[in-house]
Protein backbone atom coordinates (compact mmCIF):
# COMPACT_ATOMS: atom_id res chain seq x y z
CA UNK A 83 0.00 0.00 0.00
CA UNK A 84 2.94 2.33 0.66
CA UNK A 85 4.04 1.78 -2.92
CA UNK A 86 0.50 2.32 -4.21
CA UNK A 87 -0.11 5.43 -2.07
CA UNK A 88 3.19 7.14 -2.90
CA UNK A 89 2.97 6.14 -6.56
CA UNK A 90 -0.60 7.39 -6.97
CA UNK A 91 0.02 10.73 -5.31
CA UNK A 92 3.31 11.16 -7.18
CA UNK A 93 1.46 10.68 -10.46
CA UNK A 94 -1.39 12.98 -9.38
CA UNK A 95 1.07 15.72 -8.42
CA UNK A 96 2.74 15.36 -11.80
CA UNK A 97 -0.62 15.55 -13.62
CA UNK A 98 -1.54 18.57 -11.53
CA UNK A 99 1.70 20.37 -12.38
CA UNK A 100 1.31 19.53 -16.09
CA UNK A 101 -2.22 20.85 -15.96
CA UNK A 102 -1.09 24.09 -14.35
CA UNK A 103 1.29 24.58 -17.25
CA UNK A 104 -1.48 24.08 -19.81
CA UNK A 105 -4.22 26.17 -18.21
CA UNK A 106 -4.97 29.48 -19.88
CA UNK A 107 -3.74 32.61 -18.09
CA UNK A 108 -7.38 33.56 -17.49
CA UNK A 109 -7.61 30.64 -15.04
CA UNK A 110 -5.01 32.32 -12.84
CA UNK A 111 -6.93 35.60 -13.04
CA UNK A 112 -9.93 34.01 -11.38
CA UNK A 113 -8.28 31.61 -8.91
CA UNK A 114 -6.19 32.43 -5.88
CA UNK A 115 -2.62 31.17 -5.67
CA UNK A 116 -2.98 30.02 -2.05
CA UNK A 117 -6.01 27.91 -2.89
CA UNK A 118 -4.24 26.27 -5.81
CA UNK A 119 -1.26 25.55 -3.54
CA UNK A 120 -3.56 24.11 -0.91
CA UNK A 121 -5.00 21.71 -3.48
CA UNK A 122 -1.51 20.72 -4.55
CA UNK A 123 -0.26 20.18 -0.98
CA UNK A 124 -3.03 19.60 1.60
CA UNK A 125 -5.49 17.77 -0.60
CA UNK A 126 -2.76 15.55 -2.02
CA UNK A 127 -1.68 14.76 1.57
CA UNK A 128 -5.21 13.71 2.45
CA UNK A 129 -5.32 11.26 -0.43
CA UNK A 130 -1.92 9.89 0.44
CA UNK A 131 -2.87 9.37 4.10
CA UNK A 132 -6.06 7.53 3.21
CA UNK A 133 -4.41 5.28 0.68
CA UNK A 134 -1.63 4.53 3.13
CA UNK A 135 -3.70 3.60 6.17
CA UNK A 136 -7.41 3.46 5.60
CA UNK A 137 -7.42 1.08 2.67
CA UNK A 138 -5.56 -1.58 4.62
CA UNK A 139 -8.06 -1.23 7.46
CA UNK A 140 -10.87 -1.44 4.94
CA UNK A 141 -9.60 -4.72 3.50
CA UNK A 142 -9.01 -6.03 7.02
CA UNK A 143 -12.53 -5.16 8.12
CA UNK A 144 -14.13 -6.60 5.01
CA UNK A 145 -12.27 -9.91 5.48
CA UNK A 146 -13.20 -10.11 9.18
CA UNK A 147 -16.83 -9.37 8.27
CA UNK A 148 -17.02 -12.18 5.72
CA UNK A 149 -15.16 -14.62 8.01
CA UNK A 150 -17.40 -13.98 10.98
CA UNK A 151 -20.57 -14.34 8.90
CA UNK A 152 -19.32 -17.70 7.65
CA UNK A 153 -18.58 -18.92 11.17
CA UNK A 154 -21.94 -17.69 12.50
CA UNK A 155 -23.79 -19.50 9.73
CA UNK A 156 -21.98 -22.74 10.58
CA UNK A 157 -23.30 -22.51 14.16
CA UNK A 158 -26.94 -21.49 13.66
CA UNK A 159 -28.58 -19.76 10.71
CA UNK A 160 -31.56 -18.63 12.86
CA UNK A 161 -29.34 -16.86 15.38
CA UNK A 162 -27.29 -15.45 12.48
CA UNK A 163 -30.47 -13.83 11.16
CA UNK A 164 -30.88 -12.11 14.54
CA UNK A 165 -27.37 -10.70 14.20
CA UNK A 166 -28.07 -9.49 10.65
CA UNK A 167 -31.27 -7.72 11.75
CA UNK A 168 -29.42 -4.53 12.59
CA UNK A 169 -27.38 -4.34 9.36
CA UNK A 170 -30.01 -2.23 7.54
CA UNK A 171 -30.13 0.10 10.56
CA UNK A 172 -26.33 0.53 10.46
CA UNK A 173 -26.44 1.22 6.71
CA UNK A 174 -29.18 3.79 7.28
CA UNK A 175 -26.99 5.62 9.81
CA UNK A 176 -24.07 5.68 7.37
CA UNK A 177 -26.35 6.92 4.60
CA UNK A 178 -27.65 9.78 6.74
CA UNK A 179 -24.37 10.91 8.24
CA UNK A 180 -21.85 10.31 5.45
CA UNK A 181 -23.16 12.82 2.86
CA UNK A 182 -23.36 15.52 5.55
CA UNK A 183 -19.85 14.93 6.70
CA UNK A 184 -18.63 14.95 3.11
CA UNK A 185 -20.24 18.37 2.67
CA UNK A 186 -18.52 19.68 5.79
CA UNK A 187 -15.19 18.19 4.78
CA UNK A 188 -15.48 19.93 1.40
CA UNK A 189 -16.20 23.18 3.24
CA UNK A 190 -13.22 22.58 5.52
CA UNK A 191 -10.85 22.09 2.58
CA UNK A 192 -12.21 25.22 0.87
CA UNK A 193 -11.69 27.21 4.08
CA UNK A 194 -8.14 25.85 4.31
CA UNK A 195 -7.53 27.01 0.73
CA UNK A 196 -8.68 30.54 1.59
CA UNK A 197 -6.57 30.54 4.73
CA UNK A 198 -3.49 29.51 2.76
CA UNK A 199 -4.25 32.20 0.22
CA UNK A 200 -4.39 34.83 2.92
CA UNK A 201 -1.08 33.69 4.41
CA UNK A 202 0.56 33.58 0.99
CA UNK A 203 -0.67 37.06 0.08
CA UNK A 204 0.42 38.59 3.38
CA UNK A 205 3.88 37.04 3.24
CA UNK A 206 4.46 37.87 -0.41
CA UNK A 207 3.36 41.46 0.15
CA UNK A 208 4.83 41.91 3.62
CA UNK A 209 6.62 45.14 2.68
CA UNK A 210 3.37 46.68 1.46
CA UNK A 211 1.57 45.49 4.59
CA UNK A 212 4.24 47.07 6.82
CA UNK A 213 4.53 50.28 4.79
CA UNK A 214 0.83 50.96 5.07
CA UNK A 215 0.61 49.91 8.71
CA UNK A 216 -1.78 47.15 7.80
CA UNK A 217 -0.45 44.55 10.23
CA UNK A 218 -3.42 44.81 12.57
CA UNK A 219 -6.14 44.64 9.86
CA UNK A 220 -4.26 41.74 8.28
CA UNK A 221 -4.12 39.91 11.61
CA UNK A 222 -7.86 40.51 12.01
CA UNK A 223 -8.51 39.22 8.50
CA UNK A 224 -6.39 36.18 9.27
CA UNK A 225 -8.26 35.63 12.55
CA UNK A 226 -11.59 35.76 10.71
CA UNK A 227 -10.37 33.23 8.15
CA UNK A 228 -8.81 31.07 10.84
CA UNK A 229 -12.15 31.18 12.63
CA UNK A 230 -13.99 30.05 9.49
CA UNK A 231 -11.56 27.19 9.09
CA UNK A 232 -11.92 26.23 12.76
CA UNK A 233 -15.72 26.18 12.52
CA UNK A 234 -15.75 24.20 9.28
CA UNK A 235 -13.19 21.69 10.63
CA UNK A 236 -15.02 21.41 13.94
CA UNK A 237 -18.35 20.67 12.27
CA UNK A 238 -16.79 18.17 9.88
CA UNK A 239 -15.14 16.36 12.78
CA UNK A 240 -18.23 16.44 15.00
CA UNK A 241 -20.61 15.11 12.37
CA UNK A 242 -18.19 12.39 11.42
CA UNK A 243 -17.57 11.25 15.00
CA UNK A 244 -21.33 10.93 15.62
CA UNK A 245 -21.15 7.79 13.50
CA UNK A 246 -19.11 5.98 16.11
CA UNK A 247 -21.49 6.08 19.14
CA UNK A 248 -24.50 5.58 16.85
CA UNK A 249 -23.05 2.39 15.46
CA UNK A 250 -22.08 1.26 18.93
CA UNK A 251 -25.65 1.79 20.09
CA UNK A 252 -27.04 -0.32 17.24
CA UNK A 253 -24.46 -2.97 18.02
CA UNK A 254 -25.52 -3.10 21.65
CA UNK A 255 -29.14 -3.54 20.58
CA UNK A 256 -27.99 -6.48 18.50
CA UNK A 257 -26.10 -7.96 21.42
CA UNK A 258 -29.15 -7.61 23.61
CA UNK A 259 -31.43 -9.25 21.04
CA UNK A 260 -28.95 -12.11 20.65
CA UNK A 261 -28.75 -12.59 24.43
CA UNK A 262 -32.56 -12.63 24.86
CA UNK A 263 -33.39 -14.81 21.84
CA UNK A 264 -30.39 -17.07 22.52
CA UNK A 265 -31.49 -17.39 26.17
CA UNK A 266 -35.00 -18.41 25.13
CA UNK A 267 -33.57 -20.99 22.72
CA UNK A 268 -31.28 -22.42 25.41
CA UNK A 269 -34.23 -22.59 27.81
CA UNK A 270 -36.30 -24.47 25.20
CA UNK A 271 -33.31 -26.74 24.58
CA UNK A 272 -32.97 -26.07 20.82
CA UNK A 273 -29.49 -24.53 21.04
CA UNK A 274 -26.62 -25.28 23.41
CA UNK A 275 -25.40 -22.66 25.86
CA UNK A 276 -21.92 -22.85 24.31
CA UNK A 277 -23.28 -21.96 20.86
CA UNK A 278 -25.11 -18.91 22.20
CA UNK A 279 -21.96 -17.89 24.04
CA UNK A 280 -20.02 -18.16 20.75
CA UNK A 281 -22.75 -16.29 18.87
CA UNK A 282 -22.62 -13.45 21.41
CA UNK A 283 -18.90 -13.06 20.83
CA UNK A 284 -19.34 -13.20 17.08
CA UNK A 285 -22.06 -10.55 17.28
CA UNK A 286 -19.53 -8.25 18.85
CA UNK A 287 -16.87 -9.13 16.31
CA UNK A 288 -19.33 -8.89 13.46
CA UNK A 289 -20.39 -5.37 14.32
CA UNK A 290 -16.80 -4.24 14.81
CA UNK A 291 -15.90 -4.24 11.12
CA UNK A 292 -19.20 -2.50 10.33
CA UNK A 293 -18.36 0.23 12.83
CA UNK A 294 -14.86 0.39 11.46
CA UNK A 295 -16.05 0.61 7.87
CA UNK A 296 -18.55 3.30 8.87
CA UNK A 297 -15.75 5.16 10.60
CA UNK A 298 -13.52 4.77 7.61
CA UNK A 299 -16.21 6.24 5.43
CA UNK A 300 -15.48 9.53 7.26
CA UNK A 301 -11.88 9.46 6.23
CA UNK A 302 -12.92 8.40 2.78
CA UNK A 303 -15.45 11.25 2.68
CA UNK A 304 -12.72 13.74 3.52
CA UNK A 305 -10.55 12.19 0.85
CA UNK A 306 -13.33 12.31 -1.70
CA UNK A 307 -13.75 16.00 -0.89
CA UNK A 308 -10.01 16.49 -1.46
CA UNK A 309 -9.99 14.41 -4.62
CA UNK A 310 -12.88 16.46 -5.97
CA UNK A 311 -10.89 19.66 -5.44
CA UNK A 312 -7.95 18.17 -7.31
CA UNK A 313 -10.06 16.82 -10.16
CA UNK A 314 -11.85 20.15 -10.48
CA UNK A 315 -8.49 21.54 -11.57
CA UNK A 316 -7.58 18.53 -13.71
CA UNK A 317 -10.92 18.78 -15.54
CA UNK A 318 -10.54 22.48 -16.37
CA UNK A 319 -10.58 23.11 -20.11
CA UNK A 320 -7.14 23.80 -21.53
CA UNK A 321 -6.15 26.21 -24.24
CA UNK A 322 -6.48 24.16 -27.39
CA UNK A 323 -4.61 24.39 -30.64
CA UNK A 324 -6.59 24.50 -33.86
CA UNK A 325 -5.61 22.13 -36.63
CA UNK A 326 -2.80 23.99 -38.32
CA UNK A 327 -3.63 25.38 -41.74
CA UNK A 328 -1.07 26.39 -44.33
CA UNK A 329 0.24 29.92 -43.73
CA UNK A 330 -0.95 32.55 -46.17
CA UNK A 331 1.82 34.01 -48.31
CA UNK A 332 2.95 37.33 -46.85
CA UNK A 333 6.10 39.30 -46.23
CA UNK A 334 4.74 40.55 -42.89
CA UNK A 335 6.16 38.96 -39.77
CA UNK A 336 3.18 39.74 -37.50
CA UNK A 337 -0.39 40.58 -38.50
CA UNK A 338 -3.51 41.29 -36.48
CA UNK A 339 -6.62 40.86 -38.63
CA UNK A 340 -9.81 42.37 -37.21
CA UNK A 341 -9.04 41.10 -33.73
CA UNK A 342 -11.72 41.43 -31.07
CA UNK A 343 -11.12 40.54 -27.45
CA UNK A 344 -12.49 41.09 -23.96
CA UNK A 345 -11.40 39.77 -20.56
CA UNK A 346 -15.02 39.73 -19.37
CA UNK A 347 -17.69 38.77 -21.92
CA UNK A 348 -19.85 41.75 -20.95
CA UNK A 349 -17.02 44.31 -21.15
CA UNK A 350 -15.70 44.47 -24.71
CA UNK A 351 -12.18 45.87 -24.90
CA UNK A 352 -10.77 45.41 -28.40
CA UNK A 353 -13.43 45.51 -31.09
CA UNK A 354 -11.55 45.71 -34.38
CA UNK A 355 -7.77 45.68 -34.11
CA UNK A 356 -5.78 45.35 -37.31
CA UNK A 357 -2.12 46.00 -38.02
CA UNK A 358 0.85 44.46 -39.75
CA UNK A 359 4.55 44.51 -39.08
CA UNK A 360 7.44 43.89 -41.46
CA UNK A 361 10.54 42.00 -40.24
CA UNK A 362 13.02 44.26 -38.47
CA UNK A 363 10.49 47.00 -37.76
CA UNK A 364 10.15 48.66 -34.40
CA UNK A 365 6.58 49.19 -33.31
CA UNK A 366 5.93 51.59 -30.48
CA UNK A 367 2.65 51.21 -28.65
CA UNK A 368 1.49 54.25 -26.77
CA UNK A 369 -1.71 55.28 -25.06
CA UNK A 370 -3.09 56.23 -21.69
CA UNK A 371 -3.08 53.73 -18.85
CA UNK A 372 -5.66 50.98 -19.33
CA UNK A 373 -5.72 51.55 -23.12
CA UNK A 374 -4.91 47.89 -23.78
CA UNK A 375 -1.18 48.03 -24.55
CA UNK A 376 -0.31 45.03 -22.40
CA UNK A 377 -3.44 43.27 -23.63
CA UNK A 378 -2.17 43.46 -27.19
CA UNK A 379 1.10 41.83 -26.08
CA UNK A 380 -0.87 39.18 -24.15
CA UNK A 381 -2.73 38.30 -27.33
CA UNK A 382 0.44 38.26 -29.41
CA UNK A 383 2.06 35.75 -27.04
CA UNK A 384 -1.26 33.88 -26.86
CA UNK A 385 -1.66 34.20 -23.11
CA UNK A 386 -5.30 34.74 -24.05
CA UNK A 387 -7.22 33.75 -27.17
CA UNK A 388 -8.98 36.31 -29.32
CA UNK A 389 -12.78 36.39 -29.33
CA UNK A 390 -12.72 36.80 -33.11
CA UNK A 391 -10.18 37.71 -35.75
CA UNK A 392 -6.78 36.16 -36.45
CA UNK A 393 -3.24 36.87 -35.30
CA UNK A 394 -0.58 35.61 -37.70
CA UNK A 395 3.12 34.97 -37.36
CA UNK A 396 4.73 34.87 -40.82
CA UNK A 397 1.27 34.24 -42.24
CA UNK A 398 0.43 31.30 -39.93
CA UNK A 399 -2.54 31.53 -37.57
CA UNK A 400 -0.96 31.49 -34.10
CA UNK A 401 -3.83 29.36 -32.79
CA UNK A 402 -2.59 26.50 -34.97
CA UNK A 403 0.87 26.59 -33.37
CA UNK A 404 1.84 24.97 -30.10
CA UNK A 405 2.55 27.50 -27.38
CA UNK A 406 6.18 26.35 -27.22
CA UNK A 407 6.54 26.83 -30.97
CA UNK A 408 5.00 30.25 -30.83
CA UNK A 409 6.80 31.55 -27.78
CA UNK A 410 10.27 30.55 -28.91
CA UNK A 411 10.00 33.43 -31.39
CA UNK A 412 9.63 35.96 -28.58
CA UNK A 413 11.52 37.25 -25.61
CA UNK A 414 10.10 39.76 -23.19
CA UNK A 415 11.78 42.39 -21.10
CA UNK A 416 9.18 43.67 -18.72
CA UNK A 417 9.02 46.26 -16.01
CA UNK A 418 8.40 43.53 -13.50
CA UNK A 419 11.87 42.04 -13.60
CA UNK A 420 10.93 38.47 -12.96
CA UNK A 421 13.92 36.68 -11.52
CA UNK A 422 13.87 33.60 -9.34
CA UNK A 423 15.73 32.25 -6.36
CA UNK A 424 19.04 30.92 -7.64
CA UNK A 425 22.40 32.07 -8.94
CA UNK A 426 22.74 34.96 -11.39
CA UNK A 427 24.19 32.47 -13.89
CA UNK A 428 21.11 30.23 -13.67
CA UNK A 429 18.80 33.21 -13.93
CA UNK A 430 20.50 34.42 -17.08
CA UNK A 431 20.62 30.98 -18.62
CA UNK A 432 16.85 30.78 -18.23
CA UNK A 433 16.72 32.64 -21.57
CA UNK A 434 18.19 29.59 -23.33
CA UNK A 435 19.03 26.59 -21.19
CA UNK A 436 21.72 25.24 -23.47
CA UNK A 437 23.69 28.53 -23.48
CA UNK A 438 27.38 28.06 -22.54
CA UNK A 439 29.07 30.01 -19.76
CA UNK A 440 30.80 32.08 -22.44
CA UNK A 441 27.44 32.95 -24.05
CA UNK A 442 26.17 34.10 -20.68
CA UNK A 443 29.26 36.21 -19.97
CA UNK A 444 29.11 37.83 -23.43
CA UNK A 445 25.42 38.62 -22.96
CA UNK A 446 26.11 40.12 -19.53
CA UNK A 447 28.73 42.35 -21.14
CA UNK A 448 26.38 43.42 -23.94
CA UNK A 449 23.75 44.32 -21.35
CA UNK A 450 26.28 46.23 -19.20
CA UNK A 451 25.42 43.82 -16.39
CA UNK A 452 28.94 42.43 -16.07
CA UNK A 453 30.16 45.59 -14.37
CA UNK A 454 28.01 45.21 -11.28
CA UNK A 455 28.21 41.40 -11.32
CA UNK A 456 32.01 41.70 -10.99
CA UNK A 457 31.64 43.86 -7.89
CA UNK A 458 29.68 41.13 -6.10
CA UNK A 459 31.84 38.93 -3.88
CA UNK A 460 30.52 35.75 -5.47
CA UNK A 461 30.32 37.16 -9.00
CA UNK A 462 27.82 35.34 -11.22
CA UNK A 463 27.47 32.61 -8.59
CA UNK A 464 25.77 35.13 -6.31
CA UNK A 465 22.47 33.69 -5.18
CA UNK A 466 19.49 35.97 -5.76
CA UNK A 467 16.79 35.65 -3.17
CA UNK A 468 13.09 35.31 -4.02
CA UNK A 469 12.09 38.34 -6.15
CA UNK A 470 15.81 39.25 -6.26
CA UNK A 471 15.50 41.91 -3.59
CA UNK A 472 19.19 41.56 -2.74
CA UNK A 473 20.15 43.55 -5.85
CA UNK A 474 18.83 46.93 -6.97
CA UNK A 475 15.97 47.66 -9.36
CA UNK A 476 18.33 48.92 -12.07
CA UNK A 477 20.56 45.86 -11.69
CA UNK A 478 17.54 43.60 -11.99
CA UNK A 479 16.64 45.33 -15.23
CA UNK A 480 20.14 44.87 -16.64
CA UNK A 481 19.91 41.16 -15.82
CA UNK A 482 16.61 40.76 -17.64
CA UNK A 483 18.09 42.49 -20.67
CA UNK A 484 21.09 40.15 -20.54
CA UNK A 485 18.68 37.23 -20.35
CA UNK A 486 16.92 38.46 -23.51
CA UNK A 487 20.34 38.67 -25.27
CA UNK A 488 20.88 35.02 -24.41
CA UNK A 489 17.44 34.06 -25.69
CA UNK A 490 18.32 35.90 -28.91
CA UNK A 491 14.71 35.95 -30.09
CA UNK A 492 13.37 36.85 -33.48
CA UNK A 493 10.86 39.24 -31.96
CA UNK A 494 11.42 41.28 -28.86
CA UNK A 495 8.73 42.62 -26.57
CA UNK A 496 9.82 45.45 -24.41
CA UNK A 497 7.91 47.18 -21.70
CA UNK A 498 10.04 50.21 -21.05
CA UNK A 499 10.80 50.83 -17.44
CA UNK A 500 9.20 53.87 -15.92
CA UNK A 501 10.59 53.37 -12.46
CA UNK A 502 13.31 55.80 -11.61
CA UNK A 503 16.89 54.61 -11.51
CA UNK A 504 19.91 56.90 -11.38
CA UNK A 505 20.86 58.60 -14.65
CA UNK A 506 23.97 56.51 -15.17
CA UNK A 507 22.08 53.24 -14.78
CA UNK A 508 19.28 54.59 -16.94
CA UNK A 509 21.77 55.39 -19.68
CA UNK A 510 23.23 51.90 -19.40
CA UNK A 511 19.74 50.37 -19.60
CA UNK A 512 18.87 52.49 -22.63
CA UNK A 513 22.11 51.62 -24.36
CA UNK A 514 21.68 47.91 -23.62
CA UNK A 515 18.12 48.02 -24.90
CA UNK A 516 19.17 49.84 -28.07
CA UNK A 517 21.72 47.09 -28.76
CA UNK A 518 19.10 44.45 -28.06
CA UNK A 519 16.64 46.10 -30.44
CA UNK A 520 19.09 46.56 -33.29
CA UNK A 521 18.07 44.58 -36.36
CA UNK A 522 15.21 42.84 -34.59
CA UNK A 523 11.46 43.08 -34.92
CA UNK A 524 10.29 44.68 -31.73
CA UNK A 525 7.18 45.79 -29.94
CA UNK A 526 7.90 48.48 -27.43
CA UNK A 527 5.34 49.63 -24.92
CA UNK A 528 6.85 53.05 -24.97
CA UNK A 529 7.13 55.65 -22.30
CA UNK A 530 10.19 57.50 -23.53
CA UNK A 531 10.30 60.05 -26.26
CA UNK A 532 13.64 58.83 -27.60
CA UNK A 533 12.34 55.35 -28.42
CA UNK A 534 9.17 56.57 -30.03
CA UNK A 535 10.88 59.05 -32.28
CA UNK A 536 12.71 56.33 -34.20
CA UNK A 537 9.90 53.79 -34.28
CA UNK A 538 8.84 52.58 -37.74
CA UNK A 539 5.23 52.61 -36.64
CA UNK A 540 3.57 54.18 -33.67
CA UNK A 541 0.25 52.66 -32.67
CA UNK A 542 -1.78 55.01 -30.52
CA UNK A 543 -4.28 53.03 -28.50
CA UNK A 544 -7.36 54.11 -26.67
CA UNK A 545 -10.06 51.94 -25.10
CA UNK A 546 -8.60 48.80 -26.63
CA UNK A 547 -8.37 49.96 -30.24
CA UNK A 548 -5.90 51.79 -32.43
CA UNK A 549 -6.99 55.37 -32.90
CA UNK A 550 -3.95 56.59 -34.82
CA UNK A 551 -0.92 55.08 -36.49
CA UNK A 552 2.12 56.39 -38.30
CA UNK A 553 5.58 57.81 -37.71
CA UNK A 554 6.39 60.33 -35.06
CA UNK A 555 6.70 63.42 -37.25
CA UNK A 556 3.57 62.68 -39.29
CA UNK A 557 1.47 62.02 -36.21
CA UNK A 558 2.72 65.14 -34.53
CA UNK A 559 1.96 67.20 -37.61
CA UNK A 560 -1.54 65.69 -37.82
CA UNK A 561 -2.27 67.24 -34.41
CA UNK A 562 -4.50 64.38 -33.28
CA UNK A 563 -4.51 62.13 -30.22
CA UNK A 564 -0.80 61.40 -30.45
CA UNK A 565 0.07 65.08 -30.53
CA UNK A 566 -2.14 65.65 -27.51
CA UNK A 567 -0.62 62.72 -25.64
CA UNK A 568 2.87 63.74 -26.66
CA UNK A 569 2.39 67.33 -25.59
CA UNK A 570 0.85 66.42 -22.26
CA UNK A 571 3.02 63.46 -21.39
CA UNK A 572 6.26 63.42 -23.24
CA UNK A 573 7.40 67.03 -23.55
CA UNK A 574 8.44 67.04 -19.91
CA UNK A 575 10.35 63.80 -20.29
CA UNK A 576 12.03 64.96 -23.51
Ligand SMILES: Nc1ncnc2c1ncn2[C@@H]1O[C@H](COP(=O)(O)OP(=O)(O)OP(=O)(O)O)[C@@H](O)[C@H]1O
Pocket residue numbers: 111345346351369370371372373374375376377378
Ligand atom coordinates in the same frame (compact mmCIF):
# COMPACT_ATOMS: atom_id res chain seq x y z
N1 LIG B 1 -6.58 39.97 -16.38
C1 LIG B 1 -7.51 40.90 -16.59
N2 LIG B 1 -8.82 40.65 -16.31
C2 LIG B 1 -9.76 41.59 -16.53
N3 LIG B 1 -9.51 42.82 -17.01
C3 LIG B 1 -8.24 43.14 -17.30
C4 LIG B 1 -7.17 42.20 -17.10
N4 LIG B 1 -6.03 42.79 -17.48
C5 LIG B 1 -6.34 44.03 -17.89
N5 LIG B 1 -7.67 44.25 -17.78
C6 LIG B 1 -8.39 45.47 -18.19
O1 LIG B 1 -8.18 45.68 -19.57
C7 LIG B 1 -7.92 47.05 -19.85
C8 LIG B 1 -6.60 47.18 -20.59
O2 LIG B 1 -5.54 46.81 -19.72
P1 LIG B 1 -4.01 46.81 -20.15
O3 LIG B 1 -3.23 46.21 -19.04
O4 LIG B 1 -3.89 46.21 -21.50
O5 LIG B 1 -3.70 48.38 -20.22
P2 LIG B 1 -2.32 49.12 -20.55
O6 LIG B 1 -2.60 50.01 -21.71
O7 LIG B 1 -1.24 48.13 -20.68
O8 LIG B 1 -2.15 49.99 -19.22
P3 LIG B 1 -0.79 50.48 -18.48
O9 LIG B 1 -0.16 51.54 -19.34
O10 LIG B 1 -1.31 51.06 -17.22
O11 LIG B 1 0.06 49.27 -18.26
C9 LIG B 1 -7.95 47.78 -18.53
O12 LIG B 1 -9.22 48.41 -18.43
C10 LIG B 1 -7.80 46.68 -17.49
O13 LIG B 1 -8.54 47.00 -16.35
